[in-house]
Amino acid sequence: xxxxxxxxxxxxxxGCLECSSNGLxxxxxxxxxxxxxxxxxxxxxxxxxxxxxxEMWVGDHEGLPTRGESSPAEVAxxxxxxxxxGEAQRAAFVAWIATGGFVVDRDGxxxxxxxxxxxxxxxxSFGEYAEQLADDIGLxxxxxxHVSRYFDWDAWTRDLEFDYTVETAPDGGVFVFRVM
Ligand SMILES: [Zn+2]
Numbered sequence: 001x002x003x004x005x006x007x008x009x010x011x012x013x014x015g016c017l018e019c020s021s022n023g024l025x026x027x028x029x030x031x032x033x034x035x036x037x038x039x040x041x042x043x044x045x046x047x048x049x050x051x052x053x054x055e056m057w058v059g060d061h062e063g064l065p066t067r068g069e070s071s072p073a074e075v076a077x078x079x080x081x082x083x084x085x086g087e088a089q090r091a092a093f094v095a096w097i098a099t100g101g102f103v104v105d106r107d108g109x110x111x112x113x114x115x116x117x118x119x120x121x122x123x124x125s126f127g128e129y130a131e132q133l134a135d136d137i138g139l140x141x142x143x144x145x146h147v148s149r150y151f152d153w154d155a156w157t158r159d160l161e162f163d164y165t166v167e168t169a170p171d172g173g174v175f176v177f178r179v180m
Contacts, residue, residue: 009031009032009063010031010032010033010061010062010063010064010075010079010082011029011030011031011032011061011062011063012029012030012032012035012058012060012061012062012064012072012075012079013027013028013029013030013058013059013060013061014027014028014030014035014038014043014056014057014058014059014072015027015043015056015057015058015059016040016043016044016053016055016056017055017056017057018052018053018054018055019044019053020057026043026044027043027056027059028043031079032061032063032064032075032076032078032079033076033079033080033083034076035058035072035073035075035076035079036072036073036075036076036077037076038056038072040052040053040054040056043056056071056072057071058070058071058072058075061075063094064078064079064082064094065094065095065097065098077107077109078109078110081109081110081112082094084112085112085115089115089116089119091169091170091171091175092115092119092122092169092175093110093112093115093119095167095169095175096110096115096118096119096167096175096177097110098167099165099167099177101165101177101179102114102115103115117178117180118177118178118179118180119175119176119177119178120164120176120177120178121175121176122169122173122174122175122176123173123174123176124173124174125173125174126157126161126164126166126174126176127153127157129164129174129176130153130156130157130160130161131153133160134156162179163178163179164176164177164178164179165177165179
C-alpha cells in the first residue's frame with residue numbers, strides 16, 4: 001500500500017528572516033497546515049539558540065489562493081480551513097477564495113457554508129451547466145418543439161453567466177459559482 005500525497009495539499013516555503021537580511025536564503029517547503037509549528041532549529045537543520053532566528057517569512061506557496069503577504073500563522077489557519085473540506089471540493093474552495101469574492105466568517109476566514117451555498121459544481125463548460133439548469137427548471141417544457149428549436153441558447157447562456165463566476169478548474173473544466 002502506498003500513500004499518495006495529494007496534489008491539492010497546500011505547501012509553503014518558509015524562510016528565516018534574520019538569515020535573509022544577512023543575504024542568506026535559509027528555508028524549505030512544509031505542509032501549510034502546520035506552518036506555524038515549524039521550529040527555527042528544523043528550518044536551519046541544526047540547533048538554534050532560543051530568541052534568535054525566530055521570525056519566518058512565507059516565500060512561496062502551492063495549493064493556496066494568493067492573499068498577499070502572509071505570516072506562517074495566517075497560512076496555517078487558512079490551510080486548516082481548506083482541509084475541512086472534502087477532497088472533491090477543496091480545489092473549488094481554493095478557486096472561490098482566489099476570485100476575491102469570498103465571504104469571511106467571524107474568524108476572518110473564508111466561510112465554508114457560504115461557499116457551499118454558491119458552488120454549483122464542476123462542469124465541462126458553463127454552457128453544460130446552463131443546459132442542465134434549463135432542464136432542471138423546465139425552461140422550455142411548455143414550449144412546442146417547432147418553437148423551441150429556434151431558442152437562442154447562446155444569448156440565454158450569455159445572459160445567465162452574468163449571475164455567475166466561472167473559474168477554470170485545475171483538472172479541466174470549470175467551477176461555477178452563483179453570485180449572490
Ligand atoms: Zn536564520
